Structures are given as C-alpha cells and as structure tokens.
Amino acid sequence: MAEDITAYVAAADDDIVAQLKDFLRIPSISALPEHRGDIQRAAQWVAGALRAAGMPRVDIMDTGGAPLVFAHWHVSDQLPTVIIYGHYDVQPVDPLDLWSTPPFEPSVRGGRLYARGASDDKGNIFMPIKAVEAYKELHGQPPLNIKFLIEGEEEVGSPHLAAFMEKHRDLLAAHLAICADGSMWDHQTPSLVTGSRGLAGLQIDVTGPAGDLHSGNHGGGVQNPLHALAAILAGLRSPEGKILVPGFYDDVRDLTPEEKAAIDAVPFDEEAYKAQLGVAELFGEPGYSTLERQWVRPTLEVNGMWGGFQGEGIKTVLPSTAHAKITCRLVPDQDPDKVLDLVEAHIMANVPPGVQVSVRRFPGSARPYVMPVKHIALTVAADILSSIYGRRPLVTRMGGTLPVAEMFRRLLGVNMVFYSFGGPDDQIHAPDESLPLAAIRRGIVAHYEYLGALARVDARQLQVSP
Secondary structure, three states: OHHHHHHHHHHOHHHHHHHHHHHHOOOOEOOOHHHHHHHHHHHHHHHHHHHHOOOOEEEEEOOOOOOEEEEEEOOOOOOOEEEEEEEOOEOOOOOHHHOOOOOOOOEEEOOEEEOOOOOOOHHHHHHHHHHHHHHHHHHOOOOOEEEEEEEOOHHHOOOOHHHHHHHOHHHHOOOEEEEOOOEOOEOOEOEEEEEEOEEEEEEEEEEOOOOOEEHHHHEOOEOOHHHHHHHHHHOOEOOOOOEOOOOOOOOOOOOOHHHHHHHHOOOOOHHHHHHHHOOOOOOOOOOOOHHHHHHOOOOOEEEEEEOOOOOOOOOOEEOOEEEEEEEEEEOOOOOHHHHHHHHHHHHHOOOOOOOEEEEEEOOOOEOOEEOOOOOHHHHHHHHHHHHHHOOOOEEEEEOOOOHHHHHHHHHHOEOEEEOOOEOOOOOOOOOOOEEEHHHHHHHHHHHHHHHHHHOOOOHHHHEOOO
C-alpha cells in the first residue's frame, strides 16, 4: 500500500502544488472585516476540494460567523469513524514590507512553497483531503468512515465553534478526531503532541485619587496606584517563580513516570535555546526542567501594565489609576473559573491601603487537554510516522492553548490526535510563511497510511479512556 500512495503522490505532484496555490491565493483573513467575501470564497474552495476528493456529502454550514465546511463519507457501520479538523482562515500579513514575495501570490523557492497560510493551516488541511482523494482513485473509497470539520474562525479564537458543536452533536459523532493543524518537532524529526495547556485571563484596575496629582505637593501623603499595583503583582509569585496564590496548585495533575520519561527524552538544547531568545539564563518554578515548566506546569504571567506618564522625559505626576493584564496557562485538571476565583480572591485579600481595586475577567477561557500516552491511536500514529521518517516520534506537549481539542473531548466525547506536518521554521503568523514541498508529499502519504491503519482498530478502543 505504501508503494501505491507514494507513486500516486509523485505522479500527481504538479497538480497537487498547483491546486494548493489556488487555495493560497484567497486572502481569507478572518480578523479583518473587509475580507468577509474572501472567507466565503475560501469556504467554497474547500467544499469544492472535498467534492473532488469524492466526499458524498459536503455542506457549507452557517455558524453565526464564518461558514464551516462539513463533509461525510460513510463506508460501513462496522468501521470506525474519524473526524478531521482544520481551518481555512489565515492571519493578517503585516508588516507587508518584510515579505520577499506578495503573501497571496504563492511562489516556490529552495524547495519551499511561500504564501500566507502555506503551513497554518491551508497546506496542512489540504493533506488529508488529498489522502482521501487518493483512496477514491486507488480503491474507490476510504478504508473507514470519514468526516471533515473545517472552520473559518480559528485565527480569531473560534468564537462560534463550541455552540455549533453542541447543536450538531449527532452530525459530528465519531470515535476519534484528527487535528490537521500544527507541526512536528522539526521537518526531520516526527513528534506527537499529547496535550495543550488551558488559558484564563483577567485585568486588575487600581484607583487612587480622583485625578492625577502633583507628586511634589502630594507625594508621601497619598498612596500611589502604581506602587500599590506593583505590590499586588509582587505578591502573586515568589522571586523564584512559584505562584503564591493559595490553592493554585491543588488540582494540578502529577506526571506519570511514562509522561516524565517522554519529556526527558526530548533532545532539548538549553544553551541553543538561550542563544535563540537572547537571554543569559532561564527562569521558572523550582524543581522542574524547562520543558516541564513550559508544557506541564501552570503559569501566571503579567502581559502588560500601565499608568501615569509614559512619554519622553519626566512629568512629576502621582497617577490616579494603574492597570495590569494577567493570563494563566493551565494544566490538567485545573478549571479556568476556579483558578480565576482563586487569583481574584488573593488580589482582593491583599489590597494596599489608600486605593480601590477591581478585577475584570477576559472572555475566551479554555480548559487544558491531555491524551493518554499509551492510547491506541497514538501507538498507531507512532508506527506510521516511524516508517515514514525512519525514526520514532518524540512525545511532546504544547505550551500554548488549542481550545478545539478540549471542545472535542467535552462536547463530542472523542480524543484528538495532533497529526500535522508543519515545522518550527515555517514562519507561521509572520512574514515569509512557507512549507517544504517535501512536507506536503510526506503529509499526504502519512494521512493515507494513518487512515488505513485506524481502519484496522476496533472502534471501541478509540473511545475516550475512562
């Protein structure tokens, strides 16, 4: 079977690249209202590609925002059903002057395809579509039941996705989800991401006098909101980086020996990492490695703070207000609302004298996600990637937040396997985004082989582990 799909992809290579270029020419920027028409065009393009791949049912569905493309190919009640997730929207392109070629005029240079969306996520979602098309051409149908859910709002936080999934649970029912959005450790080293951190955020507003005051006339007799804010923030973490909010760590799930061993096996070069970031030393919660702190430990970070005079030179002002934005990355089994309750309670219990403090929570909280390392779907994926790359994949976590994985678990009752073929050097969200042509070919083969292998797994084994 591997020889068949490899030969098929090689023979179709020019057409595959040409079709992907057509997709990449659509400036489907979800963050900018002036591109609403392009969002509609991209949804239509995806629907056409799925129909060309042989999917018997393809619908463009309303979400209250950008349309979502759903497709379904039912082969047999006796076979597992997988649902493949991705998105057709892309990030804005500025600063435009840093692009070597126009972002929506795809070009190939040095074996890479350059365009906005080449890696995130048009190139990656195109791979499983072409894998299904290969099954249609080589065997008449895919080896198992397949659904696609391709949205147009991922780059703006998927604001309508959860409601859509709740409304259409039966339509989206599956045994396993595959995420065609993300990357490998690098383009030569395969990896399987088994989890991502959650997210919760808030803003602290500190109010002192009714207006800004002359610091000479009033300094020393009135509390300065900036100093009060600094004291509040200093009380949230120890100098070593441990979070001091009572109860913050209570629900944090400890790593299993297998999970810790998998992280320890990742070839992480701290010296190279420091050089890359331009820092003299690394910092974080004592007792944990850098990767553990970034992947499986929770954080509390100040993302911004402001107040008073910020122009050039000096203005002797005692400001009336001060503000800070905070986000927390969360790990299993932390609940965003509970964490925000704890942080807010700690802040309000430590308000310095002479000021009033209020806390505003940001929308868009997300729960953390983790998948058992020994899950059969990961074992099968590891075997496929080993055969394609010639080495066993690393088992990693994601320090950032991908809310869709937890949505699939909570709303549809399925695990999500991160199975995509970008790389850390693809410049996603930045000028000169690109994807190696070799990664496109490899990704199509890998999706084809993975679907075939999953068809041989008992559907009950793919269900969420207890």
